[in-house]
Amino acid sequence: MVLIAGLMGCASTVNRNMSNVKESSVVKEEVVQAVKFSPLKSVDVTLDSKAQTKLADNDNFSQDRLQSKINSVLSSGKYLKTQNNNSNLKLEVVVTNIRVRSGVSAILLGFLAGADYITGQVYVKDGEKVLDTFEVDISYAFGGAMGDTDTRMNWMYESFATKILEELKKLMPMAN
Numbered sequence: 509m510v511l512i513a514g515l516m517g518c519a520s521t522v523n524r525n526m527s528n529v530k531e532s533s534v535v536k537e538e539v540v541q542a543v544k545f546s547p548l549k550s551v552d553v554t555l556d557s558k559a560q561t562k563l564a565d566n567d568n569f570s571q572d573r574l575q576s577k578i579n580s581v582l583s584s585g586k587y588l589k590t591q592n593n594n595s596n597l598k599l600e601v602v603v604t605n606i607r608v609r610s611g612v613s614a615i616l617l618g619f620l621a622g623a624d625y626i627t628g629q630v631y632v633k634d635g636e637k638v639l640d641t642f643e644v645d646i647s648y649a650f651g652g653a654m655g656d657t658d659t660r661m662n663w664m665y666e667s668f669a670t671k672i673l674e675e676l677k678k679l680m681p682m683a684n
Contacts (some may be wrong), residue, residue, distance in 0.1 A: 548676075552599070554571075582673055624661075644671045
């Protein structure tokens with residue numbers, strides 16, 4: 509029962525609604541066209557204006573920690589190689605929405621205080637040409653002992669990065 513409640517309290521999704529992708533993209537809605545594997549050279553995480561305005565109310569969110577986790581997950585999966593890499597491939601993550609409950613709210617009220625979330629647009633580019641784009645949406649509604657801010661934020665950063673890696677594996681499968 510606790511496991512079922514736990515699974516309902518956490519969610520991570522990828523949305524491929526491509527209505528905002530430029531016509532020059534090789535990606536079509538709901539379809540990923542695989543390209544030859546090559547590790548990314550860089551990852552850049554930014555916040556759009558909406559997310560930027562929400563930072564004051566969400567001081568437990570860290571753009572640097574999110575970028576560090578994405579770098580770590582992609583590097584360990586061999587999808588990021590920042591040195592000795594002649595690739596033009598880069599990953600741009602634009603965080604579009606954030607919410608982080610206070611630790612007290614999360615622990616005492618749990619899901620009644622609403623969910624924490626991070627939403628962002630992810631762009632895989634070869635130079636300036638968009639190879640793939642998708643939205644990652646992570647939410648976390650646990651409370652009680654699992655409501656500790658570091659526990660919540662670590663799970664959210666890890667889940668966000670893992671979703672990106674899963675999508676990169678679809679776009680650029682590694683040769684066996």
